[in-house]
């Protein structure tokens with residue numbers, strides 16, 4: 501039976517005279533998983549083709565908990581850049597229960613580590629080493645505020661009593677709201693916001709609080725994950741929510757509010773780990789992130805806001821100038837491959853086997 505396909509086919513071209521070519525400041529990705537080793541041969545070229553800079557998440561095994569480990573990881577990423585690519589990885593530290601405040605000072609002094617990531621222990625992929633009690637982090641958060649190093653938060657509680665669809669909202673009420681008030685100078689990003697509640701929290705918060713929004717959470721709701729059969733390649737954390745939540749994210753993304761910016765959370769897993777009785781969380785979008793985002797913005801009648809969301813707001817929050825380069829997208833539909841090379845059996849990208857309406861001009 502045909503499905504209404506906002507996620508596996510490009511929308512039909514509008515009969516009105518539409519723009520066929522857009523040039524914008526080269527976007528940045530403020531939340532990206534590149535993984536390590538052989539995976540970098542696929543993930544780094546995809547990111548580097550579209551993005552000027554990216555916040556690289558530290559949830560490797562073992563996690564990137566020290567500045568020395570972040571610098572070594574950065575060198576491996578740079579070694580995987582295609583010739584001529586200027587892509588700049590902005591590194592992060594993985595907070596644990598025992599991160600010493602001195603490591604924060606060292607991170608700030610490095611200039612290469614740009615932020616610190618809080619994973620509640622067990623909340624998501626490779627979060628086993630994460631934080632068990634955010635209250636005990638206060639000395640480290642003080643150090644971050646003092647050095648103006650932002651805190652990036654995976655905002656979900658892990659309490660088994662809490663329904664998986666409520667975990668972001670409960671985290672905001674129990675943990676994030678109080679944390680933001682206890683540390684009034686700390687800059688905080690609610691990563692991959694997925695709910696109306698999260699959008700409202702950021703809008704009402706003090707200055708210095710922002711959120712990233714992913715491309716897949718703008719495209720998918722929970723029906724796209726669960727109706728007509730379970731779709732493991734749409735499974736990620738936080739799990740996609742109701743249509744009303746997707747619409748709240750869309751309104752935040754296209755609305756021009758600088759507290760909301762692009763963080764793709766492109767998170768590759770081998771096909772075998774996704775198509776499994778206990779599948780991993782993560783959607784891979786780095787192969788077409790800006791192109792898919794252009795579809796989303798165009799469908800919302802907001803292509804003129806794409807540059808602000810993808811290339812201006814995040815840089816401003818992170819204290820950087822917009823990227824000096826530009827990219828051009830052309831309306832020229834292209835087929836998405838079924839697989840990309842990846843260790844352990846290849847990687848299935850979002851919209852595998854479908855088409856994307858916009859193409860990145862060479």
Ligand SMILES: NC(=O)N[C@@H](CC(=O)O)C(=O)O
Pocket residue numbers: 533559624625654735736737738765767768781782783
């Ligand atoms: N988002 C996901 O579903 N997965 C991410 C982890 C994360 O960002 O929570 C991953 O590293 O696979």
Ligand SMILES: [Zn+2]
Pocket residue numbers: 624654655691692737738
């Ligand atoms: Zn996360």
Ligand SMILES: [Zn+2]
Pocket residue numbers: 531532533557765767
């Ligand atoms: Zn992530």
